[in-house]
Amino acid sequence: MxxxxxxxxxxxxxxxxxxxxxxxxxxxxxxxxxxxxxxxxxxxxxxxxxxxxxxxxxxxxxxxxxxxxxxxxxxxxxxxxxxxxxxxxxxxxxxxxxxxxxxxxxxxxxxxxxxVELNRTLDHLRREITAQxxxxxxxxxxxxxxxxxxxxIGDAVIATDVEGRVVLMNPVAEQLTGWTSGEATGRPVAEVFRAVNEATREPIENPTVRVLREGVVMGLANHTVLVARGGGETPIDDSAAPIRDAGGEVIGAVLVFRGIAERRALERLAEQRLADLVVADRRKNEFLAMLAHELRNPMAAILTATTLLHAPDEDPEAAAYAAAVVERQVRNMARLVDDLLDVARISQGKITLRAEVVDVSLALRQAVETSRRLIEAGRHELHLDLAGGVLPVRGDATRLEQVFCNLLNNAAKYTPPGGHIWLSARGDRDEVIVSVRDTGVGIPPELLPNVFDVFVQGDQSLHRSRGGLGVGLALVKRLVELHGGSCSCASAGAGQGAEFVVRLPALRGEAAAAGAGEREPAPPGERLRVAVVDDNHDAANLLAVSLKRWGHDVAVAHDGLEALALVRATRPDVAVLDIGLPGIDGYELARRMRRDPALGGCTLIAVSGYGQDVDRQRARDAGFDHHLLKPVEPAALMKLFARVTSSGGAPR
The missing domain is CATH 3.30.450.20 (PAS domain)
Incomplete structure (x- = not known):
């Protein structure tokens, strides 16, 4: 030694x-x-x-x-x-x-x-060694x-003689190499210190070999993995320098190295996160472009329709068609916004299901009716195979209908005109299996693993015409998983069509019968006194016209203080209140109405563009009975009005 x-x-x-x-x-x-x-x-x-x-x-x-x-x-x-x-x-x-x-x-x-400083002083070390x-x-x-x-010293150190045989090792070197100092002494350093390239797995030249051959200092190597005696591997940084005698002759070498497994893991994690961020940024940009495209299309149609409605020589048939276009395009825009909000709620764990016993066959037929317009527009032939005796499931009927509707819409949009769509449902042991298959454009193999991810679509070109934001399938997957089920996709490739399969846990015996008759239709409505409050004059007045056509007495106000005076004077049965009002907002208006004993029987319906759970809770805290999202579906209002007339007052 x-x-x-x-x-x-x-x-x-x-x-x-x-x-x-x-x-x-x-x-x-x-x-x-x-x-x-x-x-x-x-x-x-x-x-x-x-x-x-x-x-x-x-x-x-x-x-x-x-x-x-x-x-x-x-x-x-x-x-x-x-x-x-x-x-x-x-x-x-x-x-x-x-x-x-x-x-x-x-x-x-x-x-x-x-x-580096250590390497620069090794010559001095060599001169002192021979003198002692x-x-x-x-x-x-x-x-x-x-x-x-x-x-x-926290780093591993190995010293060799001029022949490259180990003469000294510290404990850190023993730990990393798997050799004890006694076992390693006298052995070739290349036998004790074995390293490979991290990427190629090829053996690298031992740093001391070049040091002893050329008398140069070797700097830190990159992507080097030390292979220990027992086969374990450790990423390392290493350097080596010659030991010289008083005459400057190389008489040995010293090798210094350290394990960097934790640092390398952090580097790989950083690289992966960077790659994920690049993909996420690309998808975000594509999504924004699609969102602009999807919103401009219905807005263009609505603008054209309103121009037609304002034409001096208005044709009743053309006016009816224009009104239908406006209704259809507004529904499309509302659906886009609802899908985005649903994905956000599920991602944040803020969505809850209304659990009930659901007849899957009925939910599928309702989904077919909802999607029929899109299917017929594509001149597709729909084949139904809803086997009798399909067991019911426990879940939210509305959400399951949304799942099946999204799958049917997806098949209709991505199937060329005149195609075929098959919808089937069957029982398999303790599962209900629903399949939606089409003869559409198919899915490339590289896209299949990510088809249920948010904002993923097969066609991202600017001339795309099938529409959609790439959130429909993500919403399907997450809603199905909330029901304890699973969904999958199969396709033979581009132009070969696709099949989406939903599996849901089935109910049997008493559990299946427990929810029979839970959903009952609302009774027909009666004449009500209604207050409509909205600072958007067009929205308030149009809603008032619709309610009057249903046979209700309607009064309109456009700010909070005006509305408070109006409801105290008219004592309405129902008040439909916008939230963002001048003067006092809808929340404060509701609180003041609830403090007035004369208005205790009034049903309060909040109408807002904000639909997160926190917004609904805030409305409940202010005294609202119901919370509806803009644009308000007339059918939703009719249903609430029917509940008011059947209960004889506010259903609190």
């Missing part, structure tokens, strides 16, 4: 290193310590060199004197520089003489290691000092 003194090893270290007796006297210091402390410090008191409390320094020295493994602590020098300290005993106390400990000082703002031949007792002491120094 190569024998060296404290100065030979300590002077090559980039951090200040001190040998200090437990009485505080500095026994020795390396070059870095003398440089940072302003000159020779041997013989000085460590207590005088530090600005820390004396008792704190004494306690640190005592702790270091107890063990030969590194003990951690901190010191603040008189100049105010704060250091992290690693200390261990190098000579225990004996015959009344104080123990001597080695303190390695690492500045808190400094790098954890400085291998001392008595046996002195050699044993130097050997122990060297061992403690290497133990205190």
């Amino acid at each position: 190569l024998m060296v003194s404290f100065g030979q090893i300590a002077d090559v270290l980039p951090e200040p290193v001190l040998l200090v007796s437990t009485d505080g006297s500095v026994v020795a210091a390396n070059q870095r310590a003398r440089k940072e402390l302003g000159g020779a410090v041997e013989g000085q008191s460590l207590f005088a060199l530090c600005s820390d409390d004396r008792a704190q320094v004494e306690e640190l020295l005592k702790r270091c004197a107890r063990v030969r493994q590194p003990t951690l602590g901190t010191l603040t020098l008189a100049g105010g520089r704060r250091y992290r300290v690693e200390g261990a005993v190098v000579r225990p106390s004996s015959d009344g003489a104080p123990a001597v400990v080695m303190l390695r000082l690492v500045h808190e703002q400094a790098a954890l290691s400085a291998f 031949r001392r008595a046996s007792q002195a050699l044993d002491q130097q050997r122990e000092w060297l061992r403690v120094t290497l133990v205190s």
Whole structure:
């Protein structure tokens, strides 16, 4: 083994290193310590060199004197520089003489290691090695000092002779390579230190080979994996430098390396997240472009229809067609917004299901009626196979109808005119299986794994005409999963059609019969006194016209204070209130109405463009009985009005 003194090893270290007796006297210091402390410090008191409390320094020295493994602590020098300290005993106390400990000082703002500085000073180390031949007792002491120094270094160190055989290893090197120092000594370093390229898995040239051959310093290698004796692998950074004699001849090499598994894992995670962000940003941009496209189309149709309605020579047939266009396009826009809100609610865990026993066949037939207009517009032939005896499921009938409707709409949109769509339902043990199959454009294999992701579509070109925001299938998947089911997709490829399958847990026996008759149709409505409050004059007046045509007495107001006076004067049975009102908003208007005993029987219906759960809760807290999203479906209002007449007042 190569024998060296404290100065030979300590002077090559980039951090200040001190040998200090437990009485505080500095026994020795390396070059870095003398440089940072302003000159020779041997013989000085460590207590005088530090600005820390004396008792704190004494306690640190005592702790270091107890063990030969590194003990951690901190010191603040008189100049105010704060250091992290690693200390261990190098000579225990004996015959009344104080123990001597080695303190390695690492500045808190400094790098954890400085291998370049270590490599630059290795020549000095080599010159000192050959000059040291001392008595046996002195050699044993130097050997122990060297061992403690290497133990205190957090990096792995292997030294070789000129033939590349291992002559020295520290414990960190033993841990990383799987070799003990005794087993490795005398073996070729390439046998002990085996490394491969992380990407190619090809063996790399051992750094010490080139160091011994050319006498050069090898810098840090990239993407290197150390293969341990037992087969374990550790990503590392490594460097090597030659050891020279007094004449400059290379007589050995020193290899320094460290494990960087945690850093490499963080790098890979950062790379993956960056890639995910790039994909998410691309999808976001595509989504915004699609959203603009999808909103401009119905707006263009609505604008054209309103122009036709304002034509001086208005044709009743053309006017009816224009009105139908406006209604259809507004419904399309509302559906787009509802889909987006539903996906957001589910993603945030804010959607709840109205659990009931659901007849799947009935839900499928209702979905067919909802989607029929789109199917007929594409001149598709719909084939139904709704086997009798399909078991019911527990869930939200409205949401399940939404699932099936989205799948039918998807098939209709992506099937060329004159195609075929098959809708089937069957029972399989404890499941109900619903299938929607088409002869449409199909799905490329590379898109299949992501077809249920938000904002994913097969055709992203600007001339796309089938429409949609890429949220329908994502909504289907998440709603089905909320029902405890699953959904899948299969396609033979582009132009080969596609099949979507929904599996739902079925109910049997008493559980299936428990919900029979839960959904009853609302009774027909009667004449009511209605107050309509909205600062949008067109919206308020059009709603008033519709309600009057249904046979109700309607009064209109356009701000909160005007509305308060109106309802106190007319005492309506129902008040349809916009939330964003001038004067006082809809929430405050509702609170004031609830405090008036004369209005206690009035049913309050909130109408808002905000439909998150927090908005609905805020409406309930203000005293509203119901909360509807804009644009309001006339059928939804009729249903609520029917409940008012059947109960004889507000259903609170």
